Amino acid sequence: MIGRLVVASLAGHRARTLLAVAGVAVSAALLLDMVMLSSGMRESFRSLLTSRGFDLRVAPKGTLPFDTEATIADATATIAALRESPDVVAVAPVLGGTIHLPQRGGAAISSVALGVDPATQGDYVLLTGHEPADGEIVANDALLAASRHHVGDTLTIAGGYDPQLRRFDSSRRVRISGRVRFVYLARDQRAAAMPLAAMQALGGPARRDRVSLMMIRARAGADAEGVRQWIARRLPKVTAISTATAIAQVEERLSYFRQLAFILGSVSLVVGVLLVGTLVTVSVNERIGEFAVLRAIGIARRTITAQIMIEGAVLMLAGALLGLALGLVTARYLNAILASFPGLPQSIDFFLFQPRAAWTALGLLAIAGITAGAWPAWRGASLPIARVLREEAA
Amino acid sequence: MPGVRRELRTIAIDARLAADARLTLGDRLVLSAQPGDAGDTVRVAAITKPSADPSEVSRQEYRVRLHLDQLQSLTSYGDRVHRFAVQSRGGASQDRAVAAIDAAAFGFVAHRSKDVAVETSATFAVVSRFHRAIGVITIVASAIFLLCILLLKVDERRRDVAALRLSGISRATIVKSIVIEASVITLLGTLFGIALGWVATVIVNSHYQGVYRTPLRFALVTPQTIVFALVLSIVLGIVAGALAALRLARAHPLALLGRR
Numbered sequence: 001m002i003g004r005l006v007v008a009s010l011a012g013h014r015a016r017t018l019l020a021v022a023g024v025a026v027s028a029a030l031l032l033d034m035v036m037l038s039s040g041m042r043e044s045f046r047s048l049l050t051s052r053g054f055d056l057r058v059a060p061k062g063t064l065p066f067d068t069e070a071t072i073a074d075a076t077a078t079i080a081a082l083r084e085s086p087d088v089v090a091v092a093p094v095l096g097g098t099i100h101l102p103q104r105g106g107a108a109i110s111s112v113a114l115g116v117d118p119a120t121q122g123d124y125v126l127l128t129g130h131e132p133a134d135g136e137i138v139a140n141d142a143l144l145a146a147s148r149h150h151v152g153d154t155l156t157i158a159g160g161y162d163p164q165l166r167r168f169d170s171s172r173r174v175r176i177s178g179r180v181r182f183v184y185l186a187r188d189q190r191a192a193a194m195p196l197a198a199m200q201a202l203g204g205p206a207r208r209d210r211v212s213l214m215m216i217r218a219r220a221g222a223d224a225e226g227v228r229q230w231i232a233r234r235l236p237k238v239t240a241i242s243t244a245t246a247i248a249q250v251e252e253r254l255s256y257f258r259q260l261a262f263i264l265g266s267v268s269l270v271v272g273v274l275l276v277g278t279l280v281t282v283s284v285n286e287r288i289g290e291f292a293v294l295r296a297i298g299i300a301r302r303t304i305t306a307q308i309m310i311e312g313a314v315l316m317l318a319g320a321l322l323g324l325a326l327g328l329v330t331a332r333y334l335n336a337i338l339a340s341f342p343g344l345p346q347s348i349d350f351f352l353f354q355p356r357a358a359w360t361a362l363g364l365l366a367i368a369g370i371t372a373g374a375w376p377a378w379r380g381a382s383l384p385i386a387r388v389l390r391e392e393a394a
Numbered sequence: 395m396p397g398v399r400r401e402l403r404t405i406a407i408d409a410r411l412a413a414d415a416r417l418t419l420g421d422r423l424v425l426s427a428q429p430g431d432a433g434d435t436v437r438v439a440a441i442t443k444p445s446a447d448p449s450e451v452s453r454q455e456y457r458v459r460l461h462l463d464q465l466q467s468l469t470s471y472g473d474r475v476h477r478f479a480v481q482s483r484g485g486a487s488q489d490r491a492v493a494a495i496d497a498a499a500f501g502f503v504a505h506r507s508k509d510v511a512v513e514t515s516a517t518f519a520v521v522s523r524f525h526r527a528i529g530v531i532t533i534v535a536s537a538i539f540l541l542c543i544l545l546l547k548v549d550e551r552r553r554d555v556a557a558l559r560l561s562g563i564s565r566a567t568i569v570k571s572i573v574i575e576a577s578v579i580t581l582l583g584t585l586f587g588i589a590l591g592w593v594a595t596v597i598v599n600s601h602y603q604g605v606y607r608t609p610l611r612f613a614l615v616t617p618q619t620i621v622f623a624l625v626l627s628i629v630l631g632i633v634a635g636a637l638a639a640l641r642l643a644r645a646h647p648l649a650l651l652g653r654r
Contacts, residue, residue: 015545015641016542016545016546016549019538019541019542019545020542022538023535023538023539023542026531026534026535026538027535029531030531030532030535033531060428060429061429061430062429067455068455070427070428070429071428073428073430206470237429237430255605256602264528264532268535271535271539274539275539275542278542278543278546279542279546282546282549282550285550286549286550330527330531333527334524334527334528337520337523337524337527338520338524340520341517341520342516342517342520
């Protein structure tokens with residue numbers, strides 16, 4: 001019987017029911033988006049950092065990886081020192097810089113270039129071809145498209161370019177051995193990689209035996225924090241950063257989005273609850289005569305309370321389900337906007353759907369909305385029958 | 395030379411570095427291009443205030459200003475600079491200056507400040523687009539909420555409307571009175587919302603200026619924002635009120651009283 005009464009009541013006020021469901025759906029969509037935003041960046045960044053299996057990054061003292069132009073001196077000795085630790089399985093040195101591809105008329109195409117150890121590198125994924133040997137480079141699609149070269153082509157690269165004299169320094173001929181996707185670079189960023197020694201040679205004496213960064217893979221089961229502390233004691237001229245620290249630092253820089261997500265998520269939760277609370281209150285006020293009649297013919301107070309609360313629950317659940325679909329669509333749109341941040345790695349997502357967090361948020365909204373209707377429902381079912389019937393008849 | 399005391403070169407540091415490293419005017423520091431290098435000893439001659447530059451907000455790095463020749467020497471950069479800032483008389487002379495530099499100085503490219511600003515503010519353009527999208531979603535949610543509340547509010551008045559209709563008051567008068575009532579409620583709500591928004595901007599600015607240690611204002615209530623909020627809310631209020639009122643006015647008075 002309750003079910004029929006609920007359906008009759010909701011169908012009897014179609015416009016109101018539809019608007020309420022739409023209101024809850026928009027609130028639920030915004031809440032879902034904000035939950036996705038609050039955890040998306042962290043999880044996405046964690047996944048990016050751990051995707052290549054490295055647990056620690058070693059940068060020049062007091063700097064973050066590639067945050068400054070500072071480099072680590074005596075790279076060979078530093079790598080040897082790092083390998084002394086029984087917990088260090090692999091060390092992947094990286095030297096960052098810029099290379100120039102001379103074009104006709106004295107112009108040049110500039111590109112990010114990384115010097116790596118092809119055997120241990122974690123900066124790119126090889127798509128076609130093979131790892132670069134001496135005299136070879138690998139390039140990403142953006143660079144290949146800009147320079148109109150293909151895998152197997154030979155081209156000239158230069159370590160320096162003087163735009164005033166249009167003169168290139170440290171030029172050499174190299175062959176493109178493979179096409180790659182760089183994990184930490186933006187999609188449209190032109191980039192190439194080559195063996196570390198070649199990159200150091202391109203930079204001249206200033207870059208001899210220097211690296212920008214070393215990525216460290218720890219032994220399975222080893223405590224990354226313990227390794228970090230060991231490095232801090234053993235090598236005072238470098239800073240070792242664990243994945244957890246890197247995530248914390250990125251979170252600090254992007255704390256604005258997390259706080260925005262918290263504020264807007266809270267507002268949408270309050271709006272959803274207010275909407276259903278108001279609807280149930282007004283609905284109860286309108287129908288006190290109906291409830292008095294039901295009570296007079298012997299319907300229990302708890303049955304009437306349950307009917308009113310089920311009405312609120314139906315509105316909340318229908319709105320939440322519609323909001324789930326709407327939220328996923330808007331999250332995709334908002335993610336596409338934020339993905340156009342200059343220099344953002346292409347694998348970073350600001351909005352990440354995590355089923356557990358999403359269902360928790362929508363469940364919280366539904367429970368809060370249903371609870372908001374509990375008091376007016378109980379009040380409606382508890383009014384004095386005789387007085388209400390007399391007033392309604394008047 | 396023995397007996398001759400060499401005057402130390404001076405630098406300016408930003409207030410964040412001064413606070414974090416507990417540095418004061420006159421302190422001596424050693425600056426080096428790489429950690430562990432010998433470097434130069436310098437004296438802190440000035441502490442600079444952070445500028446209200448959006449591009450510096452998320453960057454936690456410190457700023458140290460040196461004399462050009464000292465930085466060139468310290469970094470072994472030679473007689474080189476990254477850029478020159480050129481002041482023109484403005485207007486057409488700016489275009490002439492850009493054309494003259496591009497034509498005369500081989501290897502140089504002159505950029506207008508406004509073009510550089512557009513290029514460097516790409517991040518903020520993205521944030522701005524994101525805010526606009528969030529704003530649209532919020533406006534849709536508010537519109538539905540407002541429509542819902544007004545529909546309920548007007549529905550509550552069905553007995554009053556029935557009594558008015560039965561006593562000869564025309565439908566048009568009833569609709570007008572409900573629309574006026576809805577507009578007044580919306581106006582009061584908007585004014586309250588603007589006050590709430592202003593308080594929120596004070597809290598937001600105070601919080602983020604502390605977090606990022608910048609004088610930049612993160613949220614602003616401008617006259618344009620107020621006008622936009624007022625116009626949008628009142629239009630929404632009138633439309634929602636009119637829809638709800640028409641729905642009620644079309645019904646038979648006895649039906650409104652539940653007698654049909």
